[in-house]
Amino acid sequence: MKDGDIEIVIGTHALLSKEIAFKNLGILIIDEEHKFGVKQKELLKELRVNVDVLTLSATPIPRTLSMALMDIREMSLITDPPPGRLPIRTFLRPYSKEVVREAILRELARGGQVYYVYNRVQGIEHVAERLGKMVPMARIGVGHGQMNEKELEPIMVGFVKGELDILLSTTIIESGLDIPNANTLIVEDADRLGLAQLYQLRGRVGRSDVQAYAYLLYQSAKELTENALSRLQALQEFSSLGAGYSLAFRDLQIRGAGELLGAKQHGTMATVGYELYTQLIAEQVAALKNAADGVVEEVKDPLESLTPLPAFDLPVTAFVPEWYVQDQAQRLYVYQQMMSSRDLDRLAEVQAEVEDRYGQAPAEVARAFAVMRVRMRGRDVGFEKVDGSQGRLAVTFKDRTKVPPRIISLLNRRYKPCYLTRDVFVWPFTGDALSACERLLDEWDSCMAELEAARALLP
Numbered sequence: 001m002k003d004g005d006i007e008i009v010i011g012t013h014a015l016l017s018k019e020i021a022f023k024n025l026g027i028l029i030i031d032e033e034h035k036f037g038v039k040q041k042e043l044l045k046e047l048r049v050n051v052d053v054l055t056l057s058a059t060p061i062p063r064t065l066s067m068a069l070m071d072i073r074e075m076s077l078i079t080d081p082p083p084g085r086l087p088i089r090t091f092l093r094p095y096s097k098e099v100v101r102e103a104i105l106r107e108l109a110r111g112g113q114v115y116y117v118y119n120r121v122q123g124i125e126h127v128a129e130r131l132g133k134m135v136p137m138a139r140i141g142v143g144h145g146q147m148n149e150k151e152l153e154p155i156m157v158g159f160v161k162g163e164l165d166i167l168l169s170t171t172i173i174e175s176g177l178d179i180p181n182a183n184t185l186i187v188e189d190a191d192r193l194g195l196a197q198l199y200q201l202r203g204r205v206g207r208s209d210v211q212a213y214a215y216l217l218y219q220s221a222k223e224l225t226e227n228a229l230s231r232l233q234a235l236q237e238f239s240s241l242g243a244g245y246s247l248a249f250r251d252l253q254i255r256g257a258g259e260l261l262g263a264k265q266h267g268t269m270a271t272v273g274y275e276l277y278t279q280l281i282a283e284q285v286a287a288l289k290n291a292a293d294g295v296v297e298e299v300k301d302p303l304e305s306l307t308p309l310p311a312f313d314l315p316v317t318a319f320v321p322e323w324y325v326q327d328q329a330q331r332l333y334v335y336q337q338m339m340s341s342r343d344l345d346r347l348a349e350v351q352a353e354v355e356d357r358y359g360q361a362p363a364e365v366a367r368a369f370a371v372m373r374v375r376m377r378g379r380d381v382g383f384e385k386v387d388g389s390q391g392r393l394a395v396t397f398k399d400r401t402k403v404p405p406r407i408i409s410l411l412n413r414r415y416k417p418c419y420l421t422r423d424v425f426v427w428p429f430t431g432d433a434l435s436a437c438e439r440l441l442d443e444w445d446s447c448m449a450e451l452e453a454a455r456a457l458l459p
Contacts, residue, residue, distance in 0.1 A: 031056045032057060094217070094219070105135065143170075190218055395424065415427070
């Protein structure tokens with residue numbers, strides 16, 4: 001071929017081979033991005049330094065979604081389904097022969113076909129025998145990745161042509177199949193699969209205007225881990241069309257955001273913590289954008305942002321109710337914006353944005369913002385932890401030696417019941433713990449102002 005004859009190259013991971021060289025690569029499109037590892041994606045980008053990269057995925061991996069939320073990557077959502085599509089009804093059930101048999105018979109009765117996923121090659125033939133005894137009239141085909149092309153092709157072609165009623169397979173059907181007549185999916189041992197895998201598998205059904213069903217089955221005698229249960233419940237909860245973003249957000253919650261500079265695509269930041277990590281990255285991204293636009297800002301000490309907010313353990317009801325922000329992803333976004341705020345001005349902006357979008361905040365939401373405000377004020381005066389149980393605020397200081405000795409006596413002069421033990425400052429109160437925190441901080445600020453005024457008068 002002559003130079004310039006080929007304008008588009010479509011390939012698999014083989015494009016990473018050192019034997020392939022691109023003369024003038026302009027854009028790189030990665031489909032099914034969750035199938036690629038970090039190292040593979042970095043190698044693809046190295047094909048050219050300034051290449052534009054577009055990644056496509058129904059459920060972005062946590063690391064990618066986290067980077068998009070921090071403005072490191074731009075993100076676009078396509079949430080409109082094709083005309084006539086119906087949401088897939090999803091059921092989470094313990095495995096039982098009755099559930100499997102009923103689901104298969106219901107699909108066959110309306111002339112449809114069934115995907116049955118069993119993701120272990122060893123033992124898949126035994127599952128085929130079990131299905132054959134449950135529904136002896138059904139035509140069953142078995143397919144998995146260890147079969148060669150001559151063995152697998154007749155099975156897949158037979159299912160596409162409608163010559164088979166049930167395709168029993170591993171997760172090789174996860175992508176690339178579009179069979180409108182197959183509208184029931186049964187996944188055995190679904191707790192062994194990841195959220196993105198399950199979402200992709202569920203996408204194999206419901207590809208026409210016929211109601212589709214997905215059954216996620218787990219062994220009834222098996223105790224599910226918290227993460228496995230969360231994954232399955234998420235699939236059941238987010239069954240509407242275009243729910244991939246919400247599912248990816250839930251996956252981010254469950255598994256963590258991974259590493260920005262490392263190869264881990266999920267997991268939590270053990271040293272800094274996700275909340276502070278997000279804040280640091282957001283600040284640096286904003287600084288880089290301003291620098292690119294020619295905006296000069298005062299350089300801040302990055303260690304300032306590492307100061308965590310103190311823990312306030314208060315008996316108050318503070319959260320964002322479902323009726324106020326109905327969309328799960330938007331509720332998560334509100335929490336993320338609230339928790340990533342590092343000063344009172346930014347927190348006020350977030351509260352104003354929430355109330356502008358959803359209306360007057362109910363008492364629970366107002367208290368959530370109030371708790372964040374007292375945490376910020378507590379950080380600024382050196383609190384490390386505040387326990388509001390048993391009708392008293394027990395304050396632990398981050399560094400007791402930095403607390404001015406006179407401020408305790410000034411506070412005690414203003415509010416007799418308060419006192420200082422060896423390590424804890426105690427502020428008894430009656431009524432609302434949050435109001436008690438606000439009063440304590442107001443009095444603290446007032447006493448500090450009094451001390452500063454007295455110092456100013458000294459020669």
